Amino acid sequence: MDTKFINEIERYGADGFKACFDCGTCTAVCNLSEPGHSFPRYFVRLAKTGQKDEILRSRELWLCYACGDCSENCPRNADPAELIAALRRYTIASYEPTGLTKLIFKNNPLYILITLVLAVIFAMVLLSFRPESGVSRWLFQYVDYQTIHYGGILLALLLILSIIYGFVRSIKNYAADGKAKFWETLKQTLVEIGVFKRYQSCDIYDDSYWYNKPWFVKPWFLHFSIFWGFVLLFVATGMDYLFKDPNVDVWWPTRILGTLGGLLLMYGSTLIVAYRLVKPTKIYQSTKMADWIFLAFIWLTGFTGFWLEVAIFAHNHSILTHVILFAHIICAAEMFLLFAFSKFAHALYRPIALYNYFKTKS
Ligand code: SF4
Ligand code: SF4
DSSP, X not given: OOTTHHHHHHTTTOOGGGGOOOOOHHHHHOTTOBTTBOOSHHHHHHHHXXXXXXXXXXXXXXXXXXXXHHHHHOTTOOOHHHHHHHHHHHHHHHTOTTSHHHHHHTTOTHHHHHHHHHHHHHHHHHHHTOTTSHHHHHHTTTSOHHHHHHHHHHHHXXXXXXXXXXXXXXXXXXXOOOOOOHHHHHHHHHHHHHHOHHHHTSSOSTTSTTTTSOGGGSHHHHHHHHHHHHHHHHHHHHHHHHHTOOSSOTTSHHHHHHHHHHHHHHHHHHHHHHHHHHOOSGGGTOOOHHHHHHHHHHHHHHHHHHHHHHHHHTTOOSHXXXXXXXXXXXXXXXXXXXXXXXXXXXXXXXXXXXXXXXXXXX
16 A cells, blocks of 8 residues: 555546545446446545555456546546546556656656657658668758668667567456456457447446437547557558559559548547547546647648648659658657557557456456
8 A cells, every 4th residue: 555646646647536435326337347347436446545556457447448427427526537547547657667658647748859759760760771762862861871770770679678568567467367268268359359349338328428429429439440540551551561562553452441541540530639629528628748649649640641642642752742751650650659658558458458357257
């Protein structure tokens, strides 16, 4: 137990939870809470008593989809959903050994500068693997190729080591006993990741703001859209690297996949930005700097990607196209950085937590 933990977790963005008087309404309204996996009240108790080890070992933290039903119904305005978000930030920061994530989540403005400089370096490193391309020739007139290429590879290795460290710690911490078969559990996990079935079971009560809204504007679908946008873009980038895109035809299969991925990514991120601005429910009322940066880079990656599509279609090889391509690569590099150092890391920890959750259920 650590009585100072309350102050620490406040710096990660949770402040209302001290008002909790243990009524249990939040657990009652949460559709994902169940015996043996009871939250969010459980987390209020852990946070108040400062049980840090228990928090770091808790896979339930990643089972919540941040729908906000619990906060909407809390009679004390204790905002348990925000507490869960803060505990996740704390966990991501604790699993990341460089200390950069602590800066990010404690809203230190230095973080924008540091991650942006790193993203620019990584973008140049990526370009250094294709020195014959137009944008590389343009860029390496101004910066030293060798320094960027080898220095950047070293930085990337450090980053990858940091991701591996978090990955190994989470596997160790979230491991569960169970007799379930590996493939069956893996299948359940992949289905959940792919279709967000549990997330779809949130917001189903008739007093929910989303109850009568069409499926394509519901929060679960926006997350689904961003997830598949990333998957398709990842596949398209891999295919582009393997099969060498002729770089002229927008109907090339790799480009069609990329365009579809970009559309999904922009659709989901645009609506989430709109919700964070309009604040239709409590969960959208407080947006941290790290959340804005994360959303901004997702959106910019999509926007610059489409700009390049149009430029290719119009056979436009002007200096502006080179600059936009460079900006697009910086955004992609920032995404790579954010994977370890931001809420994006949930893409790593949630599948591990889900796998172990299904293992205990079978
Ligand atoms: S509903 Fe609010 S006051 Fe009641 S247990 Fe949950 S967080 Fe505490
Ligand atoms: S945010 Fe939604 S899923 Fe998460 S604990 Fe609250 S009600 Fe449950």
